[in-house]
Amino acid sequence: MSKKVLALSLLSETEGKPNVTASEPVETSKPAETTAETTGGADAPESQADEKKAGELPAVEGIAINQEKSKIEWVGAKVTGDHKGTFENFNGAIKVDDAGKVTAIAFNADTTSVTSDNEKLTGHLKSPDFFDVAKYPVASFSSTEIKEGSDVKPGEGQAAFTHTVTGNMDLHGQKKSITFPARISTEGDVVSASTEFNLNRFDFGIEYKGKPDDLIKKEVLLKINFEAPKKAAE
Structure with missing residues (x-):
């Protein structure tokens, strides 16, 4: 490997970010929660075995995130450098109890809406080599536990993580439990939740x-930033 290629490989944005370990999913005592108030009341599937049409997302319970101020981004790395992209179509919700404490976070991403910084790569990502979007059009996450505090140190110049989130990730037909650090704030009139892992x-x-x-x-580095009002619109 040339020195130039080696230098490029060491510049990956994925370096120094928290790594998560996937384990058996946490079984919940009730089906995935949905609500008619947030996204139309469609029942959320328990797995990707429940087929969804392209662009159709299950509902999630809680206060709907502000789509214009929220985003889901990714960074993939190879020997010669990084590629970056987003999921353009997604929904999500944050639940807050009467004391103003965040108790749950959930989201769904339409895998057919994946984008990248290279048109050819975008098409490849949708193929069976990667997301296989025709077979698995939805990726989802639903928290099972949110705890205050985190043992994970942030990157240089970044704010400290405030919480530890555990939940079930359903991706590519595989459902696994993951735990990651997050920054959650309930200051002012909004609730914000962000993470990168x-x-x-x-x-x-x-x-x-x-x-x-x-x-x-x-x-693959996931960068998630959500913002929602503290109270759902009446």
């Missing part, structure tokens, strides 16, 4: 390795 795509059966001389890392 490396997810091992191999844990979810996405195992395309790339070219022999330009291998793709297993870890």
Whole structure:
């Protein structure tokens, strides 16, 4: 490997970010929660076995996030550098109790809406090598526990993590429990929740390795920023 290529590989944005470990999903005592008040009342599927049409997302219970001020981004790295992208179509909700404490966070992402900084790559990401969007059009996350505090140190110049979130991630037909640090704030009239962590795509059966001389890392950096009003609109 040349010094130039090695230097590029060391500049990956995924470096130094928290890595999460996937384990068996946490079984909840009741089906996935939905509500007619947030996104129309459609029943949320328990897994990707429940087929969804492209662009159709299950409902989530809680205060709907502000779509214009929220985003889901990703960064994938290979030997020669990073690629960045987003999920353009997603929904989410945050639940807050009477004391103003965040008790749950959930979201769904339309995998057919994945974008990247390269048109050819975007098409490849939608193929069976990666998200296989025709078969698995929805990726989802639903928290099972939110605790105050975090043992994970933030990156240089970044704010400290305030909470630890555990929940079930349903991606590519695989449902696993993951735990990650987050920054959650209930100051003012809004609730904000953000995180960035490396997810091992191999844990979810996405195992395309790339070219022999330009291998793709297993870890994909997810960057999530949500904002919601403290109270749902009446």
